Amino acid sequence: MSEKRCIICNKPYNYNYKMFGRSCLDNMYELLGFRKPFRILNKENYLCTKIAWRNHKFFLNKNKKYELAKKYIALSYLNKMNYNSLDDIKDKIKNDINGISIFSKVIKNSIVFSLNEIYKLYNYSQKFDNLIKELQSLDWEKIDKETAKNFIKNFSFIFDVTKKTSPISYVVFYSMQYIFWKIVIVGGILTSKPLSARLLSNSLTLFGKEPKNLDINDEKTLNDIKDDALFKKKIKELIEEYGKEKGRFNIKDYEKDGILIKFEKGDLLYALHDATMFANAEKNDNNTWNLEIEINDTYDFTDFKELKEYADKEDSILTDIFSTLLNNFGVVSSEYGVIKKYDIKIKFDLNNYVVEY
Numbered sequence: 001m002s003e004k005r006c007i008i009c010n011k012p013y014n015y016n017y018k019m020f021g022r023s024c025l026d027n028m029y030e031l032l033g034f035r036k037p038f039r040i041l042n043k044e045n046y047l048c049t050k051i052a053w054r055n056h057k058f059f060l061n062k063n064k065k066y067e068l069a070k071k072y073i074a075l076s077y078l079n080k081m082n083y084n085s086l087d088d089i090k091d092k093i094k095n096d097i098n099g100i101s102i103f104s105k106v107i108k109n110s111i112v113f114s115l116n117e118i119y120k121l122y123n124y125s126q127k128f129d130n131l132i133k134e135l136q137s138l139d140w141e142k143i144d145k146e147t148a149k150n151f152i153k154n155f156s157f158i159f160d161v162t163k164k165t166s167p168i169s170y171v172v173f174y175s176m177q178y179i180f181w182k183i184v185i186v187g188g189i190l191t192s193k194p195l196s197a198r199l200l201s202n203s204l205t206l207f208g209k210e211p212k213n214l215d216i217n218d219e220k221t222l223n224d225i226k227d228d229a230l231f232k233k234k235i236k237e238l239i240e241e242y243g244k245e246k247g248r249f250n251i252k253d254y255e256k257d258g259i260l261i262k263f264e265k266g267d268l269l270y271a272l273h274d275a276t277m278f279a280n281a282e283k284n285d286n287n288t289w290n291l292e293i294e295i296n297d298t299y300d301f302t303d304f305k306e307l308k309e310y311a312d313k314e315d316s317i318l319t320d321i322f323s324t325l326l327n328n329f330g331v332v333s334s335e336y337g338v339i340k341k342y343d344i345k346i347k348f349d350l351n352n353y354v355v356e357y
């Protein structure tokens with residue numbers, strides 16, 4: 001006789017039951033809220049009968065009853081995971097359950113799964129929920145960066161590309177990653193970097209959606225750009241290279257030299273690290289300049305790698321987190337489609353601009 005394995009935990013058991021080992025059977029009673037009977041000998045069969053009754057299905061043959069039980073248990077685990085993006089899958093399982101009757105000839109499996117897979121997913125999501133709860137006790141403004149790094153490392157298990165292959169685990173891992181970026185990074189580690197938080201947030205797409213391109217024109221960001229030392233240096237360089245002779249120039253060509261722009265300060269550097277800058281400029285009589293500036297970038301979370309050489313000391317561990325750990329997470333989330341690319345445009349004018357020497 002071949003060895004029997006529990007269809008929930010996959011451990012071998014030598015009990016008389018068809019599906020579950022003894023402790024998993026107990027867990028199923030608890031999960032579904034049924035009281036375990038004392039006097040009935042086959043408690044597995046009894047559980048399946050109770051499940052059928054709860055679904056208003058009577059006199060099912062044993063095979064139908066057991067198949068119904070598997071689907072219902074799967075559905076119960078999925079309900080406990082509480083991710084909206086599972087709704088579509090849950091609906092399909094519900095339909096399959098509704099289709100089981102004493103008259104049905106075949107049992108439909110619109111979604112293929114094993115209970116062992118669902119059980120493991122449930123355990124992953126429990127582990128994830130506990131980490132998210134732990135997060136609430138952290139103060140991101142005060143936390144030392146080494147602690148932050150170790151905390152973030154704990155989430156590595158949700159960035160597993162191999163989980164993309166089955167439809168249910170794809171959705172569960174997608175949902176966990178989405179929540180991770182939204183809560184741990186946007187609402188946590190990037191709290192003091194509002195532009196970076198906003199750009200990452202816009203990149204996060206709900207299941208099955210696409211991100212919109214973004215025009216940035218809030219006053220704070222524009223002022224930060226105007227105050228940035230590397231930005232000022234860039235304008236000076238462009239004026240010296242293209243404007244000295246004629247007193248006017250219009251750079252709007254991606255082939256043009258010198259249009260790549262990096263920023264000096266933390267938030268801008270994290271937010272826009274591969275941007276280009278166009279400028280339409282005209283010199284005034286009093287030696288000042290009027291400029292129309294257009295900065296363009298494609299948001300891509302996976303190009304933090306080169307950030308290290310630019311960041312200031314104060315942010316060095318944060319930069320380390322972004323250029324290694326989070327960069328790798330970002331690559332996985334891009335493959336899942338949780339993080340998507342989109343275009344950013346920032347347009348503003350500088351009037352009577354004085355070039356500093």
Ligand SMILES: [Zn+2]
Pocket residue numbers: 006007008009010011020021022023024025
């Ligand atoms: Zn088991």
